[in-house]
Amino acid sequence: MGPKLHDAVIDLYPNVKRVTGNDVHSLEVLDTNNNLITIVPDDVTNHLATMQAAANTAAQAAVAAKASVITKLTALGLTSDEIAHLIG
Numbered sequence: 751m752g753p754k755l756h757d758a759v760i761d762l763y764p765n766v767k768r769v770t771g772n773d774v775h776s777l778e779v780l781d782t783n784n785n786l787i788t789i790v791p792d793d794v795t796n797h798l799a800t801m802q803a804a805a806n807t808a809a810q811a812a813v814a815a816k817a818s819v820i821t822k823l824t825a826l827g828l829t830s831d832e833i834a835h836l837i838g
Contacts, residue, residue: 752802752805753801753802755772755774755777756769757798758794758795758801759777759789762789762793762794762797763779765782765787766779767781767784768780774795775791777794820833
């Protein structure tokens with residue numbers, strides 16, 4: 751599961767205590783003193799896209815790493831059952 755809108759707000763505005771709402775244009779964002787924080791919706795949207803791209807890249811890297819491990823273990827003579835027990 752990738753990052754959500756609230757994750758982008760919290761990451762972009764580090765003094766956030768609470769975020770409510772589901773649309774970037776109608777979020778209520780409060781700081782640690784329960785004061786309303788004014789956010790820039792385009793900044794939040796762009797940051798969420800960046801976070802999602804990073805999450806996708808990490809997921810692809812994990813898939814590639816697992817495939818590499820399987821290839822190397824197969825080359826060492828392990829069976830697919832043995833490999834499955836090792837890496838799931």
